[in-house]
Amino acid sequence: MKVHHLNCGTMRPPMVAGGIVAHCLLIETEQGLVLVDTGFGTHEVSDPKATIDPLSRTLLKPVLDINETAISQVEKRGYQADDVRHILLTHLDMDHAGGLRDFPKATVHVLDSELAAATNPRGVKEKARYPKAQREGVTFRTHQAEGETWFGFEAVKDVEGLPGDILMVPLLGHTRGHTGIAVRSGDRWLLHAGDAYFYRGEVETPPSNIMALKLTVKQTETLRAQRLSNVERLRELKASGEAEVFCAHDPVELARLA
Numbered sequence: 001m002k003v004h005h006l007n008c009g010t011m012r013p014p015m016v017a018g019g020i021v022a023h024c025l026l027i028e029t030e031q032g033l034v035l036v037d038t039g040f041g042t043h044e045v046s047d048p049k050a051t052i053d054p055l056s057r058t059l060l061k062p063v064l065d066i067n068e069t070a071i072s073q074v075e076k077r078g079y080q081a082d083d084v085r086h087i088l089l090t091h092l093d094m095d096h097a098g099g100l101r102d103f104p105k106a107t108v109h110v111l112d113s114e115l116a117a118a119t120n121p122r123g124v125k126e127k128a129r130y131p132k133a134q135r136e137g138v139t140f141r142t143h144q145a146e147g148e149t150w151f152g153f154e155a156v157k158d159v160e161g162l163p164g165d166i167l168m169v170p171l172l173g174h175t176r177g178h179t180g181i182a183v184r185s186g187d188r189w190l191l192h193a194g195d196a197y198f199y200r201g202e203v204e205t206p207p208s209n210i211m212a213l214k215l216t217v218k219q220t221e222t223l224r225a226q227r228l229s230n231v232e233r234l235r236e237l238k239a240s241g242e243a244e245v246f247c248a249h250d251p252v253e254l255a256r257l258a
């Protein structure tokens with residue numbers, strides 16, 4: 001398996017120096033191409049108002065460059081949209097699920113509680129974060145958060161139809177059905193922790209954060225206690241050196257791995 005680290009969506013929130021990225025993975029497997037998250041896709045680039053709510057457009061300031069879309073980066077490597085057979089999503093926020101419609105042949109894997117949150121949102125926050133248009137015509141396969149343990153994380157799922165080197169590692173908190181995705185590349189594990197944290201310092205020892213991202217994390221979290229305990233476990237995993245841990249939005253982590 002070959003793993004590529006992609007940025008599928010630069011954003012320039014005014015308070016965050018250097019901006020943030022949408023760190024996605026493109027994995028070449030014997031079962032075809034697999035994507036982990038899709039950032040923003042061609043629909044967001046051509047018509048941002050249809051999928052990105054006004055508050056997010058103001059706060060996140062997405063750059064929306066066609067060259068950053070997952071489809072464009074797949075094609076640049078000599079592949080086509082239909083070569084992407086599976087997409088695993090950490091969650092369904094609009095800066096993670098934007099490119100789904102660019103891959104009509106793909107099965108999209110999410111936790112069942114996440115798809116339930118998107119289709120039956122509770123309250124204003126959930127209503128704004130899951131634009132319906134992004135899921136139109138998309139084939140979902142949902143998974144329950146129950147299974148084996150993996151480096152102290154519980155309920156880890158082997159995803160049927162995919163190599164055993166790709167796992168869903170539920171990390172509830174940011175959203176109701178948020179999950180990490182673990183990928184074994186050669187002799188080491190990578191853990192894409194999605195939005196379980198936003199700033200690399202949160203999982204370093206001792207932890208640190210920057211004010212603007214601390215506020216963003218708080219504003220966007222759904223289950224606070226679970227999010228905090230997951231960050232604690234991610235910090236332990238990182239300190240143990242057993243896996244390369246990274247989140248979706250930190251540009252320094254992406255630069256280190258790309």
Ligand SMILES: [Zn+2]
Pocket residue numbers: 093095096195248249
């Ligand atoms: Zn995000």
